[in-house]
Amino acid sequence: MGTSKTEKFTKEQNEIASIAKTLGHPARIAILQHLVKVNSCICGDIVDEIGLSQSTISQHLKELKREGIIKGEVEGRKVCYCINTERLDIVSTIFNGMFKRFSCC
Amino acid sequence: MGTSKTEKFTKEQNEIASIAKTLGHPARIAILQHLVKVNSCICGDIVDEIGLSQSTISQHLKELKREGIIKGEVEGRKVCYCINTERLDIVSTIFNGMFKRFSCC
DNA sequence: TTAATTAATCGTAATATTACGATAAGTTAA
């Protein structure tokens, strides 16, 4: 165990949960807020900004990338990260829709 | 480790992450959707609906209650669960605000 | 009272997450 029984749930339920899980760590929220503020920056800047180790930040970036919420572009020996606006709009729509359905009727 | 370093983040970042984490399991999304559909129901009905064991559902309900998203009212030997609309409105506002700040500028 | 019902909690196993240091892999500068 320790594993969610995803087969018991709808695709929508699993998708919402997966996104929420990715947003479910303060470092990842902080990373997103920082990227919004500076528009785009390299990994090292995020390490400085957040104050966790480089390897830990790299893991968080990987998770955000896995969910499609950010993009990373290699520029020489640096990697420039930014928000994936298209995906974040979809995520926003999914969550707004969910909350709307929750709050009425 | 295995523990988030919450002291490195703002109150807002921790709060958003905490809510998202609670929403980050398909069973909990399914429970919320079911409660919205039937308005309110007893724990046993949720167990039947979701198809996980009674103790597992009880744990998920506890987590949703901890975050304030649902309420449980004891009625004799049964416990009637329902959405905490006030709290969910706040949660909705927090997330809408976040996504709004993410998508523009 | 006793038995049945309902839900919470306990104990536990399996797996996931978080975090770090060390290392690898790649790029650039000297």
Added chain:
DNA sequence: TTAACTTATCGTAATATTACGATTAATTAA
């Protein structure tokens, strides 16, 4: 080339999460 730099990955430890069965606690029905 060599050295420095940048980031990803590996290995690992600590803790958290998920799930279940068994038990407990409380209420109701017989």
